[in-house]
Amino acid sequence: MPTPLRIALYHNLPSGGARRAVYEMVKGLAQRGHVIDEFCPTTADRRFFPLAPFVRHTVLLPFQPRGVWARRVPFVTPYVTAARLLTDLTTLAHVNRQAAATIDAGEYDVIFAHDCQLSMNPALLRQAQTPTLFYCHHGVVRKHDRPRRGTPPRTIPHTLKRAYYALPVHLYPWWRDRAARRAARRAGQVLVNSRFAADQARAVYGIAGAVCYLGVDLDTFRPLGLPPGDYVLSVGAIHYFKGYRFLLRALACLPPATRPRLLIAANSADPEEQAAVMALAARLGVNLTIQRVMDDRELARLYNRALAFVYTPYLEPWGLAAVEAMACGAPVVAVGEGGVRESVRHEETGLLTPRHEEAFATALARVLAQPDLRGELGARAAPYVRQTYPWSATIDCLEPFMARGNSGA
Numbered sequence: 001m002p003t004p005l006r007i008a009l010y011h012n013l014p015s016g017g018a019r020r021a022v023y024e025m026v027k028g029l030a031q032r033g034h035v036i037d038e039f040c041p042t043t044a045d046r047r048f049f050p051l052a053p054f055v056r057h058t059v060l061l062p063f064q065p066r067g068v069w070a071r072r073v074p075f076v077t078p079y080v081t082a083a084r085l086l087t088d089l090t091t092l093a094h095v096n097r098q099a100a101a102t103i104d105a106g107e108y109d110v111i112f113a114h115d116c117q118l119s120m121n122p123a124l125l126r127q128a129q130t131p132t133l134f135y136c137h138h139g140v141v142r143k144h145d146r147p148r149r150g151t152p153p154r155t156i157p158h159t160l161k162r163a164y165y166a167l168p169v170h171l172y173p174w175w176r177d178r179a180a181r182r183a184a185r186r187a188g189q190v191l192v193n194s195r196f197a198a199d200q201a202r203a204v205y206g207i208a209g210a211v212c213y214l215g216v217d218l219d220t221f222r223p224l225g226l227p228p229g230d231y232v233l234s235v236g237a238i239h240y241f242k243g244y245r246f247l248l249r250a251l252a253c254l255p256p257a258t259r260p261r262l263l264i265a266a267n268s269a270d271p272e273e274q275a276a277v278m279a280l281a282a283r284l285g286v287n288l289t290i291q292r293v294m295d296d297r298e299l300a301r302l303y304n305r306a307l308a309f310v311y312t313p314y315l316e317p318w319g320l321a322a323v324e325a326m327a328c329g330a331p332v333v334a335v336g337e338g339g340v341r342e343s344v345r346h347e348e349t350g351l352l353t354p355r356h357e358e359a360f361a362t363a364l365a366r367v368l369a370q371p372d373l374r375g376e377l378g379a380r381a382a383p384y385v386r387q388t389y390p391w392s393a394t395i396d397c398l399e400p401f402m403a404r405g406n407s408g409a
Helices: 017-031 077-105 156-186 195-204 244-252 271-284 296-305 320-327 357-369 371-388 391-407
Strands: 006-012 035-041 057-061 110-116 132-136 189-192 231-235 261-266 288-292 308-311 332-335 350-353
Touching: 006 017, 006 077, 017 035, 017 110, 017 320, 017 391, 035 077, 057 077, 077 156, 132 156, 189 195, 189 391, 231 244, 231 296, 231 320, 244 261, 244 271, 244 357, 261 296, 271 288, 296 320, 308 320, 308 357, 320 332, 320 371, 332 357, 350 357, 350 371, 357 371
Parallel strands: 006 035, 006 110, 035 057, 110 132, 132 189, 231 261, 231 308, 261 288, 308 332, 332 350
Antiparallel strands: none
């Protein structure tokens, strides 16, 4: 039995997979006797998987970001927005400095830091004297790997417009990425959620991140023996990088007579992207339903009844939803990039395809047309996840790093 540690937990996360992972990690560590105090800015979503049952104290760090300027003034708004966002980063760094001082004075054994929704990697990592262990959920994507939303027209007016707005458009991301790189390099230890994420962190940050796979709540996400529905399911926030536009174009490659309904279970949405996705579905003739889902039991039922789970994010570092789907016995059809290449076994627990609409449609059509294949993939997936990705395995991986930070190694 490891010696119980006094852990200072720091995070600034919205709702979503990373917040769910923090909940399960804190729960598992607390159940093994470690004492955990929570430190987070007031911007963190504490209602989504609240940590109150497992932390001793919660210290809220006052922070009110100014964010994007709501007014639209030609030639002015982007510059004002850039100034506001840079001010937010500076203010948040000061909040982190105060948190680091409080933690250092508290004689904690280790700081267990997680992502920040504004700065990506918290400045606390380079400000604290207490040993730090940073779990990098978001992954790191090299600039030339990032998908583009489209090619801007090469007309003289558009060229002049791009030149005028180049400074405000690029200044904030450059400053944020520079600060994130400095913070990551000062972390005592860094954990990532896949080998893909480790390779990216090495290429972008120049750090060696150890892989600690995330688990699944196997009491909730499991086969329930429910009858199949009439839909294929995708899960995740409605954002451009989740790849829903690609998914709709792939579904449109299927004949209308065999094209299934697409159900997207989302915990949050970018209003502009949701409008674009719905408009594209209507134009392509894809039957789309977007459902707000915040309850895990409801989500497990949706996985269980899906004809297939379809997954198309761009370079997702891990892809927790795909693992949850497999745990429920849902056959997975996914674009084979990012962490999903490590969690889904091609032709055994799911099908992986290149990012090509017709190739994805062909794989999905194969699953939809062959009930025996659907059953075989699901029957192999559920026990595979149960054996490979329980949360207890994640905690087993975490604890040695916690102890190593405490020893000063």
